[in-house]
Amino acid sequence: MFGILSVGLTQTVVAQDAAAPQTETVDTAAVDSAAVDSAAAAVEEPAEVAPVEEETQGMHKMLKVKFIEGDPLWMAPVAIALIIGLAFCIERLIYLSLAEVNTKKLMAEIEAALAKGDVEAAKNVCRNTRGPVASICYQGLLRIDEGLDVVERSVVSYGGVQSAALEKNCSWVTLFIAMAPSLGFLGTVVGMVLAFDNIQKAGDISPTVVAGGMKVALITTIFGIIVALVLQVFYNFILTKIESLTTDMEDSSITLLDLIMKYNLKK
Numbered sequence: 001m002f003g004i005l006s007v008g009l010t011q012t013v014v015a016q017d018a019a020a021p022q023t024e025t026v027d028t029a030a031v032d033s034a035a036v037d038s039a040a041a042a043v044e045e046p047a048e049v050a051p052v053e054e055e056t057q058g059m060h061k062m063l064k065v066k067f068i069e070g071d072p073l074w075m076a077p078v079a080i081a082l083i084i085g086l087a088f089c090i091e092r093l094i095y096l097s098l099a100e101v102n103t104k105k106l107m108a109e110i111e112a113a114l115a116k117g118d119v120e121a122a123k124n125v126c127r128n129t130r131g132p133v134a135s136i137c138y139q140g141l142l143r144i145d146e147g148l149d150v151v152e153r154s155v156v157s158y159g160g161v162q163s164a165a166l167e168k169n170c171s172w173v174t175l176f177i178a179m180a181p182s183l184g185f186l187g188t189v190v191g192m193v194l195a196f197d198n199i200q201k202a203g204d205i206s207p208t209v210v211a212g213g214m215k216v217a218l219i220t221t222i223f224g225i226i227v228a229l230v231l232q233v234f235y236n237f238i239l240t241k242i243e244s245l246t247t248d249m250e251d252s253s254i255t256l257l258d259l260i261m262k263y264n265l266k267k
Contacts, residue, residue: 136252162249187224
């Protein structure tokens, strides 16, 4: 009996040792399949970018569709107002950007020239510098021998001319800011009239009858307000630059009068 039990125990231990590698093999295969699945998922992740592109294209197409649904007869004037208004804004921004100079450096060079008693050198500095500040200083230096009062009147008069030049075409921008929502509201009124015409023809106040005219009304209003907001942002930025240049002109004029007074006292 002891021998039989010993043989049975030995066979059981051998069977367990033989089953252990199989279990390890199964676990390794499971790990390998999990790794393959994770790698496949990692490879498939970039495919999620496609919906973003489709959404962008869908937004672009939606704007086109809404523009057409808003009736091109009323949407076209709103678009034209946006294009022309932006053209005037860009023209003003370019002009004002070119008019900006380093006023401190300019006045320092004029002061150095006048300290040496060389008025022509000061004039050359103004001639070789762009912008309204240099132009005002040049007009003042032209009349340096006629007295401080004459120089002051010349600077003030020419400063008004330069201020008007800075504000040129700004009135057109304000015109299109006012026109854009007005055109949108006009389309709204026309859309409401169309809606009531459809109701009169159909003899029924159902959503399908009113929807067409109301859609035209709402879309034209939305686009008109958007155009006005865009142009208003540009217009306020232009006014900020004009105010900055006007301040530089006034400061430079005062500085020039002080320099001319010191020059006359040294003579």
